[in-house]
Amino acid sequence: MDLKAIEALVELESQASAGPWYVRRLDDELCMGALAVSTRPDTGANESMRAGNWPGEEIVAACTIQSPPYVVPADDRDEQNARLIADVRNALPELLRLARLALAKG
Structure with missing residues (x-):
């Protein structure tokens, strides 16, 4: 990997939602769950899409949305992916910091 590729990743990282990110399990009263990546840790609350208390503004990626099955990985690796x-x-x-240092040392 060269410096240009590293700088492209630095730019991409700066444009993404700020970290840290967390794996978050969301489950409503009907046990229609989701596994997502969020900017906040899991709260343990039953946050429901149907009830309107889904924390959509905190979700950066959905790895499973059970019902309807909007997001269901074919290989069943949703937890590993998250x-x-x-x-x-x-x-x-x-x-990225370490990669820059390594490239600078040549």
């Missing part, structure tokens, strides 16, 4: 998205987002600033 963790990867959140963990990579949270690690990205430090990874």
Whole structure:
């Protein structure tokens, strides 16, 4: 990876929602759940799309939306995908800093 690619990632990271990101389980009274990546930690509350208390402004990615099945990964790796998205987002600033240092040392 060269400096141009690193700088493109730096720009992309600066345009995305601020971190940290968290994996969040959302489940309503009918157990119609969702697994999402959010800018806030999981609250443990039953937040429902139907009741209007869905925290949409905090969600940056949906990895599962059960009913109707809007988002259901074919490989059933929704939890792993959510963790990867959140963990990579949270690690990205430090990874980019280290990549810049490594390129500067040549």
